[in-house]
Amino acid sequence: MSATDASGLAPLVALTALAVLVAWGAVRLFIATFRYILATPFQRIRMRHAWRIARRWRRLAPNIGLARVDENTKGRKDLQGKTAKPVTVVPKIKTFPEPWGVRVQLRTIPKVGLEEVEKAAGWLADAWNCETVEVKRLKAGLVELRGIVGNPLDDHQPYAWPDQDDWLLPLGHNPWMRQVGVPLRQLSGIKVAGLPGYGKTMLMLAWMASLSNRVAVQFAIFDGKTSDARYGDWGEVGSRAMFVVGDNPETANQRLTDLVRLLKDRPAALVEERGTHKFWKHGPTEANPLIVVFMDECHNYSDTKGLTGKDKQVVESNQRMMQTISKEGRGLGVLGIFGTQKQTGDAIPTSVRDNLEVGVCFPVFTIDAAEAALGSGIRDDEPNDPSALVDKDTNVGVCVVTGVPGLGGRYDRVRIGDLDEDQLPAWIANTAHLRRDVIPAPAPVVVDASTPAAEKAGASIPLQKKTTRRKTA
Template identity: 35%
Template sequence: MTASSPLPTTSPLDAMPWLPYAAGAVVLGLLGWLIVIGVRYLCADKETRRSIWQAARIRRTWPRLARNLGLVTTDRTPTFLQSIADTKGGKKPEPRILTPSLSTETDSYGVTVTVKTVPKIGLEEFQKRADHLADAWGCTRVSVNPAGPGRLRIRAVRREPLFEPYAYTPDGKPPADLSVWDLGIDEYALASVLRMSNVPGVCVAGLPGYGKTSLINGLISRLAPSGAVQFAVADGKVSEAHEGDYADVVNRLFAFVGDDLEAANKLFNRLVKLRRARSSSIRRVLGTTNMWSKGPSTAWPLVVLVIDEAHTYFREYKGADPATKRLAQLAADNARLVEDLVKKGRSVGIVVVLATQKATGDAIPTFIRDVCPVSLSFAQKTTDAAVAALGEDIRNWPDANPVTMQDPGFVGVASMVRQGHEGFTRIRVPYVEPDHVARVAEASAHLTADPFELLVLQAGPNLLKDTDFDTTA
């Protein structure tokens, strides 16, 4: 009897010789991912590490939390594969639970969660459950905003950014976009900006020592490195340029006046004449009727007039003696001239920043204050002062009311209307060391130029004769 030869044996590796390489690639990829995560964690600061753990917890618990909060939807329509699959006894496929997917980014203040929405679960549903999300994630607050078609951005703040010191060191570089002014960070630790394109006036109010002048000096230090911005200051707290809060930036100002009403009147007259000259020549020089359609330039700079302690220049004087009558006449004329700049300076590139303690009608005339589209208020003592600064709607937003910000921990914190959105937001203005402000002003002093002289260079020497400068019109 002849012995039979053994049957050849085959292994899975013979059929799939690439399998070890694929497994090795997966292992290497996983190892590389773990190394990246580990290095990122080790290089992070203490607070960011806590945020990384928080983000991991958010991702891990999200499927269950989403169901508990009703942030899921049931899809009863079979998929293509389900519709062609063989179902025993004609049993219908089980409906699917659709849970919004998410991804996370971390920083020292918390986590930013990007959510991809599902049908029936969108912005409104997430906003209604923001407080529940904050509780579940261990956050001080949560905000939900759209991040594009089918996407939401959830900002989960773990620690309070408004209570922590925040400093800014100017880098001396001109800003890339002069139509956007950086203010600081908001209550969600996100960058807060003012969109200044076509904005003619900004009103800043608040108690002394809470950050008004710091805000303005910070803005000057950011904008000064650009030759496309020129500054003038009227400071009602001092008499001379070397005094007070603007002494460090005086080299970067093309004009400065103190508390002298007559000197201020001359400056305001001068700027109204500039406004009229620009209005009469803008089409010929720029080829447009709105400077913002092209943006500021060194030849046609954005002119920023800062009027600090504005009530100094507008207060009503009562008395029959000649000196008082003279002051009353100057104050009334100052109000008329500044009204002209705020109402008509937008398209030619003139912005007026008015700062005062209480933005009531006796400090800033209502015909000026009410046409300033941007308002900020630091701490206030009374609700009436808050309403004067921010409008009646602030009564409906008690959390943002500046009356609640009188604690010393709120020095440098202001409330402002959310541009393009409903309601108000609070921002922390960064503190800029005076030495840094002085350094930037000194380094950019050579950029200072009189905007009227620049206009004459473009429009020609006949500008003075061709333009009607009657400011009483």
């Protein structure tokens, strides 16, 4: 090809490239306009918000420290020999309108990564007219920012009852209007903390209601809020439970002994039914149901402060059995849910608390109380700090959760779904016909007939027969 032909071809290539760019821009504009026309008025507000953020980004980023000067362009000379202005590199973003605000995906550049974006989150919230901006690393080189407009947790939604096939405990919706729940499969347990009157017991009652219509679930209830379990919050639903006990540590000790005996007996029962001791391989059945143990205000059964003698021995025994349930229950279908106002070591043994993988914390007064329920990472997560939620006018039914799928060890705020407090006990009571006591009978203690009378009186070691299980119809 001659030089003349090459020079004539260059404008044609440039015009073709320009035409392609114009066509591409026209297509994108057409698609955006089409979506805008079809959108609802509320959606159009969110779309305009997202477009406004994208349009102003290149001016905003350098002013809040989210842009960097390209060091390679410093000191560069232009064609006239003058020092040219260095190039400022701005991270590329994509904006997406959402019902709760705007979602932004940002491509990181050298010296502008996750840490720098987190530091600028407050400035971004002000610039974007958002209540808060939360930052999450999606993968290497990609950060997601969620700008929340207003407070979606102020919105009330009905409680999301699970399907029969879902082994899930529903919670409610998070700030991005997504439903959050706790999967039960292989779950070691749940700790629930928070000040009185913010929703701890109501949430646990909702969990009981969500499972009460399943024949493959049975309940054991320890109501530490009242001395006579018949007259407490849990007394109204006691007809569906294998038992309900009040705040007496000795009575609780007897029932905890029953549950531990069930745990020790269950591997043999599982092997007999299904050929394996692994409970969740085949899941709950009528013969071997999931046992959900609710311990409301559990500190009344495990706090040894001020106790001596026999009373202290009983409570220490309770601690050991609560520990057995939390450590061995996961693989054998016994789930412990421990609720107390403050999940500190004096209220619940740390050997129990630290083995419960899901934490739910309603508002508390101090960050120490929040850390006991949610772990030390909550100290570095100011937006999700439960001690900032102490306001009964707005935050009854709002909690902070950790340990649920999708969080990766982080935290999320959740508004519990709305429940009819008056109808809930009646709903559970209507399923009382599904109640069955599956706790095995205790092994009888027998004494060898050849044992002298003095030894029969207690000097010898009793012979234990093999544990037998109560057969069900």
